[in-house]
Amino acid sequence: MNAFDVIIIGFGKGGKTLAAEFAKRGRKVAIVERSDKMYGGTCINIGCIPTKTLVHQAKIASGMEDSTFEERSAFYRNAIAVKESVTSALRGKNYHNLADHPNVTVYTGVGSFVSADVVSVRTSTEEIWLTSKQIIINTGAETIIPPIEGVADNSLVYTSTSIMELTDLPRRLVIVGGGYIGLEFASMYASFGSQVTVLESYPELIAREDRDIAASVKETLEKKGIVFRMNAKVQSVKHVENRAVVVFSDSQTDEVFELEADAVLLATGRRPNTKDLNLKVAGVETDARGAIIVDEYLKTTNPNIRAVGDVKGGLQFTYISLDDYRIIREDLFGDKERKTSDRNPVAYSVFIDPPLARIGLNEDEARKQNLDVIIKKLPVMAIPRAKTLGETDGLLKAVIDKNTGKIVGCMLFAPDASEVINIVAMAMKTGQDYTFLRDFIFTHPSMSEALNDLFS
Numbered sequence: 001m002n003a004f005d006v007i008i009i010g011f012g013k014g015g016k017t018l019a020a021e022f023a024k025r026g027r028k029v030a031i032v033e034r035s036d037k038m039y040g041g042t043c044i045n046i047g048c049i050p051t052k053t054l055v056h057q058a059k060i061a062s063g064m065e066d067s068t069f070e071e072r073s074a075f076y077r078n079a080i081a082v083k084e085s086v087t088s089a090l091r092g093k094n095y096h097n098l099a100d101h102p103n104v105t106v107y108t109g110v111g112s113f114v115s116a117d118v119v120s121v122r123t124s125t126e127e128i129w130l131t132s133k134q135i136i137i138n139t140g141a142e143t144i145i146p147p148i149e150g151v152a153d154n155s156l157v158y159t160s161t162s163i164m165e166l167t168d169l170p171r172r173l174v175i176v177g178g179g180y181i182g183l184e185f186a187s188m189y190a191s192f193g194s195q196v197t198v199l200e201s202y203p204e205l206i207a208r209e210d211r212d213i214a215a216s217v218k219e220t221l222e223k224k225g226i227v228f229r230m231n232a233k234v235q236s237v238k239h240v241e242n243r244a245v246v247v248f249s250d251s252q253t254d255e256v257f258e259l260e261a262d263a264v265l266l267a268t269g270r271r272p273n274t275k276d277l278n279l280k281v282a283g284v285e286t287d288a289r290g291a292i293i294v295d296e297y298l299k300t301t302n303p304n305i306r307a308v309g310d311v312k313g314g315l316q317f318t319y320i321s322l323d324d325y326r327i328i329r330e331d332l333f334g335d336k337e338r339k340t341s342d343r344n345p346v347a348y349s350v351f352i353d354p355p356l357a358r359i360g361l362n363e364d365e366a367r368k369q370n371l372d373v374i375i376k377k378l379p380v381m382a383i384p385r386a387k388t389l390g391e392t393d394g395l396l397k398a399v400i401d402k403n404t405g406k407i408v409g410c411m412l413f414a415p416d417a418s419e420v421i422n423i424v425a426m427a428m429k430t431g432q433d434y435t436f437l438r439d440f441i442f443t444h445p446s447m448s449e450a451l452n453d454l455f456s
């Protein structure tokens with residue numbers, strides 16, 4: 001049996017950063033990754049980095065209005081190659097950052113618990129047992145495949161992972177699910193030149209978002225040619241010759257529709273990746289959604305085993321997994337001050353075109369909490385920088401506590417929103433009144449200066 005100071009199962013953001021931290025401090029580390037295509041985890045291989053590389057390429061493609069579909073297809077094929085070169089370079093770098101460290105052993109195989117302090121690794125050729133008194137689970141999340149007739153083994157049905165391997169631009173793309181991942185792909189493929197239809201089961205798009213902002217998002221994406229079918233209950237996907245036929249009903253009227261497509265993307269959510277872990281023998285419990293239960297220092301129900309990143313549920317972002325690393329670092333080697341309960345509010349961005357970014361409460365949520373609020377809105381059309389970019393769709397909205405003058409929420413659907421939201425986050429985190437942003441000296445012309453007008 002190979003003994004280590006720490007075993008990390010899963011090569012994700014939090015896990016790899018912890019591995020480097022432990023190794024730097026002289027600890028003997030084992031990190032277990034089930035796929036040689038996944039060193040570095042979801043973000044760099046099948047998540048943030050490939051999608052945002054393609055979003056950027058799609059933005060360039062959106063200027064090809066006068067091009068033929070064949071020209072757009074050629075551009076798309078090249079974009080997939082660009083994406084592949086970015087991710088493969090990062091994968092290699094991530095692998096060597098750990099594998100070349102004398103204190104780290106990378107095992108490529110599926111990790112699962114044999115007992116609370118023994119992990120089995122099933123590689124392609126053998127089973128190896130590792131032991132440690134300290135184990136960290138960082139196995140991420142995986143796409144949920146909904147129980148729709150005809151999706152299993154259908155070569156025209158894709159997940160967010162497999163569609164980014166598709167080198168032929170689909171003329172007609174149907175996306176099942178209008179959540180954040182679904183909308184990113186809808187916006188991206190519409191910009192590349194596909195005819196995109198989004199089938200959403202709810203009556204409202206992005207129901208958790210502010211209603212004014214959601215309306216602006218829908219209107220802007222519809223202007224790009226994306227068709228939304230709300231209340232859509234997908235019944236089956238047939239593979240007929242070289243095309244897919246998606247059969248869905250309207251859950252309000254029960255009317256049945258058929259839609260032809262060259263590709264169908266399933267974007268119906270992700271769930272924590274625990275199925276191979278054999279958690280029971282380690283005394284690690286999960287909640288009703290299958291997420292590993294942790295305390296605010298990320299200890300599971302077995303205090304010698306911690307969990308970081310998507311596998312523990314909650315917000316599924318790379319920077320949350322990174323912050324999980326900071327919490328464990330501070331708990332083990334620092335002042336133990338950092339914990340998950342101090343984290344809120346956390347900003348996030350959806351990389352549609354223009355991007356949508358948000359922090360804190362939206363108007364409805366603030367009113368439900370009986371807060372006395374001031375609502376500020378600014379159409380992107382009114383922002384000088386947006387005019388210089390020729391990108392005037394979108395809306396900014398802020399929610400301010402009338403009694404304290406503090407910002408309780410901000411929603412930006414605008415060019416550069418994913419950057420500007422971090423300025424608002426800093427103002428909120430450092431306890432500034434809204435007047436701080438209203439009166440701040442920003443450079444001109446910039447999208448951030450719009451915060452002067454939004455908060456005025």
Ligand SMILES: Cc1cc2nc3c(=O)[nH]c(=O)nc-3n(C[C@H](O)[C@H](O)[C@H](O)COP(=O)(O)OP(=O)(O)OC[C@H]3O[C@@H](n4cnc5c(N)ncnc54)[C@H](O)[C@@H]3O)c2cc1C
Nearest residue numbers: 010012013034041042043047111140309310316317318321
């Ligand atoms: C399409 C898409 C776009 C996204 N875009 C963004 C974005 O723009 N910004 C953002 O912040 N977040 C984004 N995310 C979310 C982000 O990628 C995740 O939140 C983040 O990567 C989670 O990291 P993690 O540390 O939980 O583990 P992961 O990076 O998911 O790593 C888990 C690793 O564990 C491995 N593994 C699983 N089970 C086992 C096992 N039993 N044994 C061994 N290894 C195992 C997996 O192969 C994987 O490599 C996106 C996700 C997707 C799918």
